[in-house]
Amino acid sequence: MPSIISIRGLNKTYASGFEALKHIDLEIERGELFALLGPNGAGKTTLIGAICGLVTPTRGSIVADGHDIIRDFRPARTKIGLVPQELATDAFETVWATVSFSRGLFGKPADPAYVEKLLRTLSLWDKKDAKVMTLSGGMKRRVMIAKALSHEPSILFLDEPTAGVDVELRRDMWEMVRGLRESGVTIILTTHYIEEAEEMADRIGVIRRGEILLVEDKATLMAKLGKKQLVLHLQSPLEQLPGALSGEPLELSADGQTLTYTFDAQSEQTGIGALLRRLNEHGIDFKSLQSSESSLEDIFVGLVREPA
Ligand SMILES: Nc1ncnc2c1ncn2[C@@H]1O[C@H](COP(=O)(O)OP(=O)(O)OP(=O)(O)O)[C@@H](O)[C@H]1O
Numbered sequence: 159m160p161s162i163i164s165i166r167g168l169n170k171t172y173a174s175g176f177e178a179l180k181h182i183d184l185e186i187e188r189g190e191l192f193a194l195l196g197p198n199g200a201g202k203t204t205l206i207g208a209i210c211g212l213v214t215p216t217r218g219s220i221v222a223d224g225h226d227i228i229r230d231f232r233p234a235r236t237k238i239g240l241v242p243q244e245l246a247t248d249a250f251e252t253v254w255a256t257v258s259f260s261r262g263l264f265g266k267p268a269d270p271a272y273v274e275k276l277l278r279t280l281s282l283w284d285k286k287d288a289k290v291m292t293l294s295g296g297m298k299r300r301v302m303i304a305k306a307l308s309h310e311p312s313i314l315f316l317d318e319p320t321a322g323v324d325v326e327l328r329r330d331m332w333e334m335v336r337g338l339r340e341s342g343v344t345i346i347l348t349t350h351y352i353e354e355a356e357e358m359a360d361r362i363g364v365i366r367r368g369e370i371l372l373v374e375d376k377a378t379l380m381a382k383l384g385k386k387q388l389v390l391h392l393q394s395p396l397e398q399l400p401g402a403l404s405g406e407p408l409e410l411s412a413d414g415q416t417l418t419y420t421f422d423a424q425s426e427q428t429g430i431g432a433l434l435r436r437l438n439e440h441g442i443d444f445k446s447l448q449s450s451e452s453s454l455e456d457i458f459v460g461l462v463r464e465p466a
């Protein structure tokens with residue numbers, strides 16, 4: 159199946175001369191949830207802006223759901239919903255009016271039943287007659303989502319959807335986003351909560367300084383770059399590691415109470431059996447052991463860390 163978004167050789171150099179995007183090639187698959195991760199200033203919002211027609215590309219092409227976003231701007235735009243990073247809402251309008259109006263802007267006929275369903279899903283129904291300016295920050299963000307969905311787009315961009323949103327509401331929003339994905343909407347989100355990407359994404363893209371560092375299935379990425387650790391709590395503290403064990407990927411804690419063994423999550427041979435035998439030979443006993451896997455956050459931090 160052809161990709162729903164196809165980006166080729168995209169470059170954006172701002173009028174200041176700053177090159178925010180450097181030759182981006184990216185394909186987004188129909189129906190997937192794609193998480194775009196990257197540090198502040200990496201170019202995430204610029205990339206989304208280019209796809210949504212808010213930022214004029216310097217070079218390259220973007221096709222969204224079969225429409226070139228420059229030549230075919232209008233039809234391309236009706237396929238896309240955007241929840242921008244910066245909240246900008248019509249403060250004096252009611253929730254109902256602003257969402258209905260947004261639908262009209264895209265030339266869709268009024269559909270009160272759809273708008274009602276949307277507001278109910280976003281827990282905004284009891285606020286439908288409230289002026290937007292009287293809502294809390296999290297509620298305003300939900301109004302932005304309702305607006306973005308008002309014209310029933312097939313592609314939804316969420317630029318930091320849960321920034322400043324409380325834990326409970328974040329869970330609710332994840333639930334809602336999952337529901338949208340199940341209904342067939344393609345979702346591209348940026349987030350600084352790596353946990354969010356870990357929980358929701360099918361694929362992960364990492365961008366740094368205007369360049370895509372990698373695009374990978376989440377599961378593949380975690381298997382490929384993930385590390386596992388085995389932590390052994392020792393029966394009696396060690397002063398130092400016996401010399402014979404110094405070649406092992408073993409680390410003794412400062413207090414001498416725990417030994418941490420790091421191994422490759424993907425490899426068949428973990429070396430744990432041999433390690434435990436050797437510890438036994440050296441008379442090192444342990445009370446308990448626990449294993450852990452690196453999170454997407456560990457992987458991400460490793461990826462975007464600037465070379466010293
Ligand atoms: N209108 C503009 N004119 C000049 N430079 C800009 C403009 N908009 C963005 N930039 C620069 O482009 C770079 C990328 O910005 P962008 O907003 O895309 O980053 P981001 O990845 O979304 O960051 P954040 O995580 O902070 O939202 C930054 O260095 C920013 O200063």
Ligand SMILES: [Mg+2]
Pocket residue numbers: 202203204243317
């Ligand atoms: Mg941004």
